[in-house]
Amino acid sequence: MNSKEFRRWLRQNATFSEMRLWSGIRKRQIMNKKFRRQHGINNYIVDFYCAELKLILEVDGNHHDDIIVSENDFLRDQELEKLGCHVLRIDAIELKDNYDQVIHEIELKIVELENEAI
Numbered sequence: 001m002n003s004k005e006f007r008r009w010l011r012q013n014a015t016f017s018e019m020r021l022w023s024g025i026r027k028r029q030i031m032n033k034k035f036r037r038q039h040g041i042n043n044y045i046v047d048f049y050c051a052e053l054k055l056i057l058e059v060d061g062n063h064h065d066d067i068i069v070s071e072n073d074f075l076r077d078q079e080l081e082k083l084g085c086h087v088l089r090i091d092a093i094e095l096k097d098n099y100d101q102v103i104h105e106i107e108l109k110i111v112e113l114e115n116e117a118i
Helices: 001-014 014-029 068-084 094-099 099-117
Strands: 037-042 046-052 055-060 084-090
Touching: 001 046, 001 099, 014 037, 014 046, 014 055, 014 094, 014 099, 037 084, 046 068, 055 068, 055 094, 068 084, 084 094, 084 099, 094 099
Parallel strands: 055 084
Antiparallel strands: 037 046, 046 055
């Protein structure tokens, strides 16, 4: 399966948390910013990406608590940041339990990035 097919498969098999977040950020619903799902950046596939701000949203399930997965996430984030991207990790449980707060955190990150650009 090539990268494009794999990204399509990921979109079709999204987790509940990914679908919940997507329903709130798609179609420029959050501060008029366009997000893409399962976007490829170099050798990585990120959950959600806003090209205008180079903002990556990653939804982390409980398997990200594993020390090896956590270390891989850290190294991946460093590589993406070297490319000028900004990674915001979102806990899937937090998204489920405190949806409005997560959306607010994303809005704060957007404001922060817009202010940095001035």
